[in-house]
Amino acid sequence: MQEASLQGSAEPQSAPQEPVSSSAAEDRELVARAQNGDTRAFDSLIRKYTPKLYGMVYNMTSNREDTADLLQEVFAKAYRSLGRFMGKSSFYTWIYSIAVNMTLNHLKKRGRHMKVSLDDVDTGIENDPDFIAVTTAKTGVAREVNIHELQKRLNAAMMKLSEDHRTVVTLYDIQGLQHAEISKILGVSEGTVRSRLFYAHRQLQAYLEDFVK
Amino acid sequence: MNDDFEDIQRLIRLKRHESPGEGFTEEFLKRFHQRQHEKELRQSALDRLLERTAAWFEDLMSPPRWALTGGAALVLAAGAWFYMSPAPENGGMAAKEAADPATKPPATNDTNRPSYDPKAMRANGQHGPDAQNAAPALHDGSQGSLER
Structure with missing residues (x-):
């Protein structure tokens, strides 16, 4: 299938976080x-980007331990390289690129020897409109969903995807993040981003079929 | 196509509720400072080690001060002895030798020396050393016999 024809993924309906690009001017100053x-x-930049990059x-x-260690290395590298950052791209694109590349390298080194260590799910999930919509899908009646089981299944499905x-x-x-932002971070075309999303969603649907029935 | 994946996207978005908990960022920042500080200490320790190693090699390569001082004193003492020692009455040994004709080396252009130039000898009717004029050979067993 041609990448150009894969326009199926619309922008997220409700962006979970404040658009990062809106604070580009503040980043430039920092x-x-x-x-x-x-x-x-630099501490302010760490405070701002740690939750997003985490x-x-x-x-x-x-794996939360690997995440914390990797993130330390990401910020240490950013700190060392800050003198060479010319501002041709925004700081968030730059730091995301560093984080993505270091994470992919880490996953390659780790290979199949992966150890899962998940964070707790916050209690707010039960009031999340997405959760309500998923649990009441089709029937209109809320299904009993074990949140811990749901977390494990979602995680397993994600780990089955290619990196x-x-x-x-x-x-x-x-x-x-928007398609354009992802394309800058990964250094691929927006068409490639859309194509990858299409195939990833199709795979996830197959893995989580029983949850979306 | 979008509607096909709407439910799965909703489901995946639920992963936003997995978080490291409150206070993570401040702890993370503290740990970052600690690591940077340790790194700087390691770096400065390495710098100090390099500095000391360089100084040690410098000391090793250069002669010690007492040797330099001693050498200089020896040179000064030798110079002073040479300067202070009395000069010979008839000049030095070299001057005496230069004045004495007996010590002159023999002349090398001696025309009385026999010439063994084959061309000159043939012109004078002489023969060079051949089988007949050669030194006594072992013609018979009486002369030059190894048995006595």
Whole structure:
């Protein structure tokens, strides 16, 4: 199937986080200060990007210890390389690219020897409109869903995807990034992003068939 | 096509509720500072080690100060002894030798020396050393016999 014909994935209906690009000006200022030796400015960047990057790395690795260690290395590398950051791309694209590349390298090194270690699911999930919609789908009556079991199944399905497919699903569906942003981070065309999303969604639907019936 | 995946996208979005918990970011930042500090200490320890190694090699390659001082003192003492020692009455040994004709080396252009130039000998009717004029050979057993 041609990539150009794969336009099926619309932008996320409800972006989970504030669009990162909206704060690009603030980032530029923080980066400039950090480049001049202001470590507090770099701390602000860490505070701002840790939750976002944590979600990305965690959903790629399914291991919270690996995620925390990798994230330390990501910020250490960013700190070392900050002097060479010319601002041709936004800081968030730059730091996301570093995080994605380091995570993919880590997954290659780890190979099949992966150990799952999941974070707790917060209690807010039960009030999430997506959760309500999924559990009442088709019948209109809320089904009894074991949240812990759901988490395990979702995680297992994600880990069955190829690393490329898992990356786009993580960035698009979980992180709420736009196709254009993902294409810049991964250095591929938007068509490729859409194509990968299409195949990833199709696979996930097969793996989680019983949940979406 | 979008509607086909709407439910699966909703399901996957639920993963947003997995989080490391409150306080993670501040702990993470503290750990980042700690790691950076340890790294700087390691780096400065490495710098100090390199500095000391370089200084040790410098000491090893250069002669010690007492040797330099001693050498300089020896040179000064030798110079002073040479300067202070009394000069010979008739000049030095070299001057005496230069003045004495007996010590002159023999002349090398001696025309009385027999010439063995074959061309010159043939012109003078002489023969060079051949089988007849050669030194006594072992013609018979009486001369030059190894048995006495």
